[in-house]
Each structure stands twice: as structure tokens, then as C-alpha cells.
Amino acid sequence: MATLKTKSNELIHPMEHLLRMDRIPHIWCPGCGIGTAVTAFASALEKSKIDLDKVCIVSGIGCTGRVAGYVKLDSFHTTHGRAIAFATGITLGNPDLKVVVFSGDGDLISIGGNHFIHAARRNINMLVICVNNFIYAMTGGQVAPTTPLSAYATTSPFGCVEPPFNIPYIADSSGAVYVARWTALHIRRLTNSMAEALNKPGFSVIEVISPCAMYYSRINKLGDGLDMMKFYHDNSEIKHGEDTKNLDIGFQTKITVGKFVDRERPTYTESYKKWLSEIKRKK
Amino acid sequence: MKASTKGILTGTHNLSGNEACVEGAIAAGCRFLSGYPIQPAIEIMQRFLERAPEVEATYVQMEDEISALAALLGAVWTGKKGITATSGPGLSLMMEHIGLGVMLETPCVIVDVQRVGPSIGIPNSPGQGDMMQARWGSHGDYEIIALSPSSPQEMFDFTIKAFNLSERYRTPVAIMADEYVAHIREKVVIPPAKEIKIEPRNYYKGPKDKYLPFKRDKNFIPPMVDIGNGYKFHVTGLTHDDQGYPIMNEECQEYNVHPLMWKIRRYVDDIIEFQETKTEDAEVVIVSYGAPSRTALKAIKQARKSGIKVGSLKLDTVWPFPEKRITELAKKVKAFVVPEMNYGQIVLEVERCSYGNANVVFVSYAEKEVDNIDDLLSAIKQVIKEKEARKGIIEYHT
Numbered sequence: 001m002a003t004l005k006t007k008s009n010e011l012i013h014p015m016e017h018l019l020r021m022d023r024i025p026h027i028w029c030p031g032c033g034i035g036t037a038v039t040a041f042a043s044a045l046e047k048s049k050i051d052l053d054k055v056c057i058v059s060g061i062g063c064t065g066r067v068a069g070y071v072k073l074d075s076f077h078t079t080h081g082r083a084i085a086f087a088t089g090i091t092l093g094n095p096d097l098k099v100v101v102f103s104g105d106g107d108l109i110s111i112g113g114n115h116f117i118h119a120a121r122r123n124i125n126m127l128v129i130c131v132n133n134f135i136y137a138m139t140g141g142q143v144a145p146t147t148p149l150s151a152y153a154t155t156s157p158f159g160c161v162e163p164p165f166n167i168p169y170i171a172d173s174s175g176a177v178y179v180a181r182w183t184a185l186h187i188r189r190l191t192n193s194m195a196e197a198l199n200k201p202g203f204s205v206i207e208v209i210s211p212c213a214m215y216y217s218r219i220n221k222l223g224d225g226l227d228m229m230k231f232y233h234d235n236s237e238i239k240h241g242e243d244t245k246n247l248d249i250g251f252q253t254k255i256t257v258g259k260f261v262d263r264e265r266p267t268y269t270e271s272y273k274k275w276l277s278e279i280k281r282k283k
Numbered sequence: 284m285k286a287s288t289k290g291i292l293t294g295t296h297n298l299s300g301n302e303a304c305v306e307g308a309i310a311a312g313c314r315f316l317s318g319y320p321i322q323p324a325i326e327i328m329q330r331f332l333e334r335a336p337e338v339e340a341t342y343v344q345m346e347d348e349i350s351a352l353a354a355l356l357g358a359v360w361t362g363k364k365g366i367t368a369t370s371g372p373g374l375s376l377m378m379e380h381i382g383l384g385v386m387l388e389t390p391c392v393i394v395d396v397q398r399v400g401p402s403i404g405i406p407n408s409p410g411q412g413d414m415m416q417a418r419w420g421s422h423g424d425y426e427i428i429a430l431s432p433s434s435p436q437e438m439f440d441f442t443i444k445a446f447n448l449s450e451r452y453r454t455p456v457a458i459m460a461d462e463y464v465a466h467i468r469e470k471v472v473i474p475p476a477k478e479i480k481i482e483p484r485n486y487y488k489g490p491k492d493k494y495l496p497f498k499r500d501k502n503f504i505p506p507m508v509d510i511g512n513g514y515k516f517h518v519t520g521l522t523h524d525d526q527g528y529p530i531m532n533e534e535c536q537e538y539n540v541h542p543l544m545w546k547i548r549r550y551v552d553d554i555i556e557f558q559e560t561k562t563e564d565a566e567v568v569i570v571s572y573g574a575p576s577r578t579a580l581k582a583i584k585q586a587r588k589s590g591i592k593v594g595s596l597k598l599d600t601v602w603p604f605p606e607k608r609i610t611e612l613a614k615k616v617k618a619f620v621v622p623e624m625n626y627g628q629i630v631l632e633v634e635r636c637s638y639g640n641a642n643v644v645f646v647s648y649a650e651k652e653v654d655n656i657d658d659l660l661s662a663i664k665q666v667i668k669e670k671e672a673r674k675g676i677i678e679y680h681t
Contacts, residue, residue: 074515079353089360089361094361094511279336
């Protein structure tokens, strides 16, 4: 994206029309992957040619939960874990909107896990971008349902003993129509996936593997944010169409990325509209 | 604004309270319901779904009550008027989003058809044990409006009133019904559309780039916009400024939360409604709401036959509490008798607002049928003998 100039020849950020510049600097730590995920999202908004007035973004609580506050769209920062439920109401209230839920692994998969699977089952028209940093970062580094076995966290001081969730597998088995996973350094591929999913009706999920340089990295001695970002990127293997049950992530193991699911299913809104008109016809 | 004629079943009907509630919602322009099945509120969801095709309403059964209210708030921001219906266990789960609804100043209507508790209790037995929960259940400080209907007709009327209040003050409004009122079947008169007053949403009309989601107008209420119209607004459940941006300091906490309290408190005289019967000369006033107010009206007739001057103050609005009227009456009457289908909740408010000027007798209907007049009558007969006001609440026991 080229640098832009205003009429008075001032340099302006090329994404200024997509971000709330009056809220910058943001709260994220140096080396965090959320920033690159947001950059990819902003590029995807342009690339998808979607009407920005008709896109709405909803976040829950946590580091990634702050995304809604920085993107210049109709945006909602809601309660912990309930972004998908809130977004369900938006998309049913006005089916012409494209709703994006941008939140973290703890928010979407732990406290919000039930809403995640049910929105996928109903095939609610929304794009869920889940930034997975393997830990609860905003509260200071507690174990998450995505923390790999044996990884340390403040609440798993002897190494995590719970097996983690495989997010693409949950999404796939619950009925999502589009499932992809990239790391925060796969910027071009991540952008393409986001742009593709923005134009796809139905429940889409994109998992973004992101370093948490402040907590996950420190407690597990994994270097700085850029080291981690490179590690995730270089240790990933692109396998489009891979069976989602093979996508488990262990502690510092290989990470399989790619687009795993791309299928068609009627959305809740389509089925509901069809039902309404059939009933009316019979009456 | 007058109601749209679409879907309004003008005429006289025989409806249950739950059915009347749905008709009230449709008359008020409600076109969205998100809920989760629970007794004794389920007929509200079922009837709404039956009526949905005609009025092109949207219905969704969510995975729990937490998401039911979350989805409702989301739908309201797209311009819909919305309702959800539940009972005590569901209301407990909704507390999280009552808080969010208050913080985002989102108009919506929550019906609580109360059953007995605690916990699962008896799903089809009437109770009034959620009155304090409705007022104080969500964390932090907030004000809320709660209405309490005592008949199917009032279920219809109060549902319209609840929508109007929620739009006028941009706040969630609770309808605190009970199983008795929800399931009793009575005559309900639905007026013609032109006689039904509907409060329109207070929409922002200025330039798009100047819109601030929490900037208060001259009436102290911030005008709204719908999602999808290019305003690119931001709202958050965090403490925020007019722009909806989070600001984490004490000044902003005061700037944000003070108006949330006072936008209700300054309008209590407009919000609060009650019905008084024979209070002019009354020595004893029965203060009641919901199903027990039906018993109260029968009791004052009986008591007057035996020469005791008894009146009734029926609370249509329970929250905000009609403090002023209770305080005024306390100076005139010997005693208040408060029948409730719980172990004492609103009676605490009556006692607080009496300032020791009148005796306050509590008659619990938690363990007896709500149409039992005898206990109410003997409580009145007993308290009339008291020479002076006693401190605290007098509990009446059979």
C-alpha cells in the first residue's frame, strides 16, 4: 500500500480511512501479533470491495477484544465471550450487514465456546477471526483452553496438563462453511483468506496464530515477539484441505496452516426467510 | 406516534397473560424475539413464532439466556424493537447483559414470568422472588424500570408501556409478571391501532461525521443511530466518553455513570404509575403488585363491610420505587399491609419509605394460594388494634 498525501502535502497513513487514528497508539505490546492481524483485516476490507457502511465489527473482552475499538466501522466492544451472541442479533436484525467477530481464543473458545458452536451449527452469517496466542494475556498469562500440553502459564506453573482445543476441528465439526488458519506472519495469505471469507455467506472461521511476547513468551522462555512470529511462520506447513482433526498444536511443534474447509450450506437467515414465505403462502 | 395497523388484533379476546404480552409487543412494533425455553414463560416464545409470519418478525431460539439477551441487544442496534421472555433461572443468566444494556443504553424489554425458587424451585408455581434481583442483580450501579402486571389485560397494556419507556429513556425495561398472571385466561380488549400510542426511537438527525453515540440531548437522553448507515460509531461496555471511547479514570466514570442513574431518577414522576383505591379515608392501605393485588381489591371490600377503612395502593411500576407516595401515605395511615408471593422483598422498600410513621405488616403468600383473603383480613384486623407505630416490619403469621 503506497503512502498517501493530503491536499496540503502532509503524509497520512495509508490505512487512515480504515482505522480510528484518534485512538492510536493502541494498547498492544511490541511484538504482539494482533497488530498484523488487524493490518491484514484492513487490507482485506479494501481487497474484498465490500461496502464498508454495511460491515460491522464486534469484539469480546481481552487483548484481541480491543480490535473493535480501533477499526473505523460500526463497532461494538461487548461482554466476555458473548461477541458471537451479540453479533447473531445484529445479523438477524439486518441480514444485509456483514458482521465480523474479532476476538481471542479465551474469549471465543473458553467462555464463549457454547456460542461459537451454536452459531456454526445455525450457520449464522458472520466471519469470526480468532487470534490464538495460547494464553490469557490481558489478565497476566493464565492457562487457556488453547495452551499446548506442558507449556507454562501463571496458572500452570508445572506445565499445562489439559489437552488444548483444536479450533479448526471444532469449527468444522460444528458446521462452519469456511475454516482457515494462518500465522501472524502469513500476511498475504491471511489477507486473501479474510477477503475471501468477507464475501462468503455463512459462518466462517479464521484462526490467526499469534505470539504473546509479554506473557506466553517470557514464561516459556521463547525469545521476543519477532523471534516467536518467525518461529511460528517457519515451523508451519501449508496443507490446504487437510482433515481438521489433524490440526492439533503441541508445545513448539509444527503448525499446519491453510484453508481447510470451503463449502455451501443454507444460512439461518435464508432458511428462516424461506420458512416465513412458505407459511404465508399456505395461509 | 400511532401504532401501525399491521398485526394488531383489535377487538375483545379471551387470552392468557403470556398471549396478551405477545399481542402487546406486536402492537408496540416489536419485530424481534430471541429467547430460551423456560416455564412458565414459554407461551410467549411460541405465540410470537406463530404470529411472526404475518408481521414479518424475526425469531431465534438461542443456546441459553445469556446469548438470548446478548442477541436481543445486537438486534436493537439494527433498528428493531425486541423482547425476550424468561423466568427466574433465566433472569439470573441475563444479569450480565442487563448491565451491558444499561451501559450501552439499549432499549429492550425483558419479561420475567416469576416462579418459585431458589434455584430450579417449582417451574409452574407462581412466585415474586425476583423483584430485588431485577433491581440489583447485575453488578455495579444502575437504575432500571420494572413494571408489574396483575392481569392479562395489564400484560397487554404494560408490554406496550414497557416498550415506550425503554425507547424514551434508552434503557432495558423489565416486566415482572408471575405464573398466575401469565397463565390465567381473561378478557383482553385490544384497541384500534390509532388509539395505541407508540414512542418512536429517538434518532440522531445531525451530520454523519458529528455523531457521538452518548452525547445527551436536551432531555438528557442520547439519540441513537442504526448499524449500517455509515456513521461508523463505536460503543463499549467499558467506562466511556460521549464518543463511546473507553477512558479509564474517575472523572470519566462519574461522567458516564452519573447520567445513567439520573436519566431515570430525574424522571421518576413521569415513569412511576400506581392505582389507588379508597385511600382517601383509609386507616390501612394494602400495598401490592402483580397477582396479590387482585386479592387486595377483594380484601378491601370485605374489610369495609366489617367497618374497617381499608384502601389499596397497587404498584404498576415497581422500579423506580414510588417512594414519595408511600412517604405521604405513611403520615396519614395507621398501617401498610404488604402481601407478596415471597418471603419479603418490596415490603423492605415500603418500610424504608414509611420512616417509622406507620406500621408495616408483611403477609407472605410464598406458602399459600394467592387468592386467600382470610390471612390478609386477619392481618388488617390485628394491626388496627396497634396503638402506635412499631419499628421494623411486623410479620403476620397464621
